[in-house]
Amino acid sequence: MVEFKSTRTALGDALIELADSGADIAAVAADTSKAMHTEILGKKYPERSFDCGIAEQNMMMIAAGLAASGKVVFAASYSVFTSMRVTEQLRTFICYPKLNVNIFAGIGGLSGGIEGATHMALEDLGIVRCLPNLTVLNPADYYATKKAVLEAAKIDGPCYIRVGRDASPVIFDDSYRLNIGRANTIIDEGNDIGIIVSGIILHHALEVTEKLKRDGYGVKLIEMPTLKPIDSKAVIDMAGEVKYLFTVEEHNLTGGLNTAVCEVLCRSFPIKVYPIAAADIYGESGSPSELAAKYRLDGQGIYQRIREVMGKK
Numbered sequence: 416m417v418e419f420k421s422t423r424t425a426l427g428d429a430l431i432e433l434a435d436s437g438a439d440i441a442a443v444a445a446d447t448s449k450a451m452h453t454e455i456l457g458k459k460y461p462e463r464s465f466d467c468g469i470a471e472q473n474m475m476m477i478a479a480g481l482a483a484s485g486k487v488v489f490a491a492s493y494s495v496f497t498s499m500r501v502t503e504q505l506r507t508f509i510c511y512p513k514l515n516v517n518i519f520a521g522i523g524g525l526s527g528g529i530e531g532a533t534h535m536a537l538e539d540l541g542i543v544r545c546l547p548n549l550t551v552l553n554p555a556d557y558y559a560t561k562k563a564v565l566e567a568a569k570i571d572g573p574c575y576i577r578v579g580r581d582a583s584p585v586i587f588d589d590s591y592r593l594n595i596g597r598a599n600t601i602i603d604e605g606n607d608i609g610i611i612v613s614g615i616i617l618h619h620a621l622e623v624t625e626k627l628k629r630d631g632y633g634v635k636l637i638e639m640p641t642l643k644p645i646d647s648k649a650v651i652d653m654a655g656e657v658k659y660l661f662t663v664e665e666h667n668l669t670g671g672l673n674t675a676v677c678e679v680l681c682r683s684f685p686i687k688v689y690p691i692a693a694a695d696i697y698g699e700s701g702s703p704s705e706l707a708a709k710y711r712l713d714g715q716g717i718y719q720r721i722r723e724v725m726g727k728k
Contacts, residue, residue: 418585420557422578422615426491426519427452429564433487434460438568441481442489443467445474451491451521471496475504475516482514487568494520494577495527498539509573510546517567517574518543523553524614524665525706526580528698535698541670543575544643550574550595551643553672555617556586559640562593570595577614581703584618598637598649605633608721609657611650613639613672616665619707622714623663623721632725642675650679654686659724661689663717665707668692689724691717 433440434456441463442453448466457464467474471492478490490497497505497520509516520539527535544551550570554560560578567574592599598611602624612620617638624634635657637649654660664672673690680686693710707713711720 419582420585421580421582422554422557422560423450423521423580424452425557425560425578426489426564427455429561430456430489431459433565433568434463439486440489440568441465441486442491443474443478443481444490445469445471445492445496447492447521451519453489453491471500472504475501476508478516479504479508479514482509482516483512487515487517489517489519489564491519491521493527493534494523494536494539495534497575498536498542502542505543505573506546510548513548513572515570515572517564517570517576519564520575520577522580523577524579524616525698525703525710525712526615528701528703528706531700532697537667537693537696537698538670540577540642540666540672541674544670544675548572549643550641552576552593552595552640553614553642554578554593554640555613555615555638556583558585558587558589558591559593562591563640566593566595579615583615586618586621593640596641596644596646598639598646600635600637602634602636604628605635606657607632607634607659608725609635609653609660610663611637611639611653611661611672611676612663613642614665616663616712619712619714619717620663623718626718627721630722639672642672645675645679647679647683650676651684654680654684659689660686661691661721661724663691665712666692668695689721691720
């Protein structure tokens with residue numbers, strides 16, 4: 416039976432682990448301490464956890480001040496706010512001075528669907544990838560997210576960690592390794608189709624690879640938990656090994672994984688890349704599963720889009 420667990424809970428669990436180990440950490444939230452599970456830290460270490468109310472810009476400035484005083488800080492809120500409402504604070508007061516502030520960006524992609532377009536970030540990765548000094552992580556499940564938080568605490572500089580909302584399939588276990596700037600090979604069973612995927616949509620991509628293998632295709636699948644710095648070697652190697660290369664992401668076509676992959680390949684190994692992403696849109700109200708089906712970003716939709724490309728060849 417498939418286990419489901421929310422990526423948001425990984426933050427609280429990782430913060431407790433860090434604090435118990437003696438790390439000088441602090442957490443700030445914007446009326447999101449319960450939603451983002453920083454309250455777990457606050458219950459055990461109340462002097463390390465602060466909720467700033469619905470004031471994301473102030474939250475980021477408080478995070479910057481704490482980091483400037485020597486603490487490793489985690490600032491947690493919705494990704495739509497941590498990438499847009501606070502852009503100036505993030506750019507000028509955190510990324511520019513290269514402070515140790517880690518942004519825990521919850522409700523990413525379609526996971527904010529029940530709250531509608533205003534709370535759904537389909538463009539956040541494109542925005543934050545542009546900021547110098549900022550590491551950008553997009554983990555795929557609970558265990559990957561926990562490792563992302565633990566690794567972010569070691570980085571000398573700011574980090575953006577994008578996660579979902581509801582419980583999602585557990586893919587990995589506690590042995591999962593997240594190395595900043597490195598891709599993970601998940602499936603290496605042939606050279607017909609190569610798929611590069613990032614984030615919680617990985618569980619759909621795994622479903623798709625099984626269908627493609629049953630159809631007789633040889634498939635490679637790599638997970639890209641780090642969007643910046645991206646693993647250029649893994650991208651180039653896959654491009655040179657497969658006949659058709661696809662990117663799969665729960666993000667708009669512009670600015671996210673596909674853009675990052677194409678930035679690498681246009682300089683080093685120019686080939687055609689087939690993107691599977693949201694088609695330059697704003698979201699709408701609906702459950703994440705309903706929206707994924709509508710935008711053809713669920714298992715069936717991704718499979719059909721790949722077969723449509725293969726059918727034309």
